[in-house]
Amino acid sequence: MRKIVEAMVGQGFQKPGTGLFLLCPICAxxxxxxxxxxxxxxxHGxxxxxxxxxxxxxLMAAG
Structure with missing residues (x-):
């Protein structure tokens, strides 16, 4: 995931602030x-x- 975030930021995108760019570990x-x-x-949301x-x-790991 860190590489995906780094690639997105490298192309000018802002770091995503929600978990929607990840698969959910609970409900898949x-x-x-x-x-x-x-x-x-x-x-609840x-x-x-x-x-x-x-x-x-x-995101913390990606810097």
Whole structure:
């Protein structure tokens, strides 16, 4: 993922601020798709918090 973010930034795009550019580790939503509610992982917005956290970690690693 870090290489994808670096390539995007290298082409002039801003770093994405949400997890929509990553696959969801909870509900397996594809890139660009909103998450869906699954048992034991209720959805309180458009994206699971785990996906947002994964995005944050990826962006921090990319600098």
């Amino acid at each position: 939503s594809e890139i660009g798709q909103q998450c869906i509610s699954v048992p034991l992982y209720p959805l 458009a994206i699971h918090p785990e996906r947002v956290e994964m995005c944050r970690e990826t």
